[in-house]
Amino acid sequence: MHPGVPFSKGHGTQNDFVILPDTAVALDLDAQVVARLCDRQQGIGADGVLRVARAGALVAAGVLPSLPEDVQDDDWFMDYRNADGSIAEMCGNGVRVFAHYLRASGLEERAAFTVGSRAGARPVTVHEAGATLGAVTVDMGIVRQLGESHASVGGREFAGIGIDVGNPHLACIVEGMSAEELGGLDLGDPEFDHEFFPHGVNIEIVTPLDQGAVSMRVNERGVGETRSCGTGTVAAAAAALLQAGQQEGEVSVTIPGGTVAVTVQGGRAWLRGPSVLVGEGMLSGQWWADN
Numbered sequence: 001m002h003p004g005v006p007f008s009k010g011h012g013t014q015n016d017f018v019i020l021p022d023t024a025v026a027l028d029l030d031a032q033v034v035a036r037l038c039d040r041q042q043g044i045g046a047d048g049v050l051r052v053a054r055a056g057a058l059v060a061a062g063v064l065p066s067l068p069e070d071v072q073d074d075d076w077f078m079d080y081r082n083a084d085g086s087i088a089e090m091c092g093n094g095v096r097v098f099a100h101y102l103r104a105s106g107l108e109e110r111a112a113f114t115v116g117s118r119a120g121a122r123p124v125t126v127h128e129a130g131a132t133l134g135a136v137t138v139d140m141g142i143v144r145q146l147g148e149s150h151a152s153v154g155g156r157e158f159a160g161i162g163i164d165v166g167n168p169h170l171a172c173i174v175e176g177m178s179a180e181e182l183g184g185l186d187l188g189d190p191e192f193d194h195e196f197f198p199h200g201v202n203i204e205i206v207t208p209l210d211q212g213a214v215s216m217r218v219n220e221r222g223v224g225e226t227r228s229c230g231t232g233t234v235a236a237a238a239a240a241l242l243q244a245g246q247q248e249g250e251v252s253v254t255i256p257g258g259t260v261a262v263t264v265q266g267g268r269a270w271l272r273g274p275s276v277l278v279g280e281g282m283l284s285g286q287w288w289a290d291n
């Protein structure tokens with residue numbers, strides 16, 4: 001007899017996640033079970049998994065080797081996994097959904113608190129935390145420029161700027177590209193410079209800055225094309241500002257799953273956007289054991 005595993009499902013601008021509350025860190029999140037869970041035919045279906053636990057409990061259980069920068073023992077920690085089971089350092093949409101879930105489920109009462117990630121501490125402000133709808137601003141930390149690189153997506157070559165926001169991005173601002181043309185692109189079969197990005201990369205194709213706004217599509221490392229990527233929107237905003245000769249500014253980023261607001265200032269960035277908690281349920285304990 002295997003006990004069931006409680007879960008919730010949520011999304012941030014249609015970047016969707018299975019949320020696993022696991023404060024005792026009892027679950028073995030091996031790559032296979034995560035991939036099956038995220039599989040849209042064999043599992044619940046999602047772009048990624050968010051395990052909910054305290055940072056200190058994850059260190060004690062050996063999931064984290066040590067506390068990441070500025071993360072305290074009793075901070076909440078977003079243990080993020082991509083749909084293919086790989087581990088990523090950060091997920092911007094995930095942090096919003098994670099913070100909303102903590103508030104909506106009653107695990108957290110404060111409006112402002114820190115969410116730990118493998119990329120370090122990410123302070124959040126929860127503006128709205130309804131049972132279904134939420135709105136959250138995330139301090140996304142330092143935006144680091146890595147220099148110029150290139151990629152091929154859907155058989156077409158793109159030049160871009162490498163940007164690290166805890167995880168790696170190649171943001172390709174395409175001169176003259178309209179939102180309509182962007183919508184028609186094939187974003188499959190990404191190829192990139194493995195020496196430049198030894199740990200893989202998320203690739204954003206972005207329209208040029210126009211009246212403080214850009215449109216973006218993304219092919220995510222460990223997932224494939226998604227309808228949004230929060231860290232990707234920050235990389236896109238920073239690259240679009242740079243391309244326009246600006247170091248700072250506010251950018252509205254429209255992705256297929258909605259719109260978010262990015263502020264870049266003093267070498268750091270903030271991401272504000274919605275979160276939706278779709279529902280909750282119980283995974284079969286037998287299904288978990290079999291996977």
Ligand SMILES: N[C@@H](CCC[C@H](N)C(=O)O)C(=O)O
Nearest residue numbers: 088091092093167229230231
């Ligand atoms: N969707 C996320 C990014 C998730 C991690 C990414 N696929 C990676 O491997 O770096 C976001 O909203 O930032």
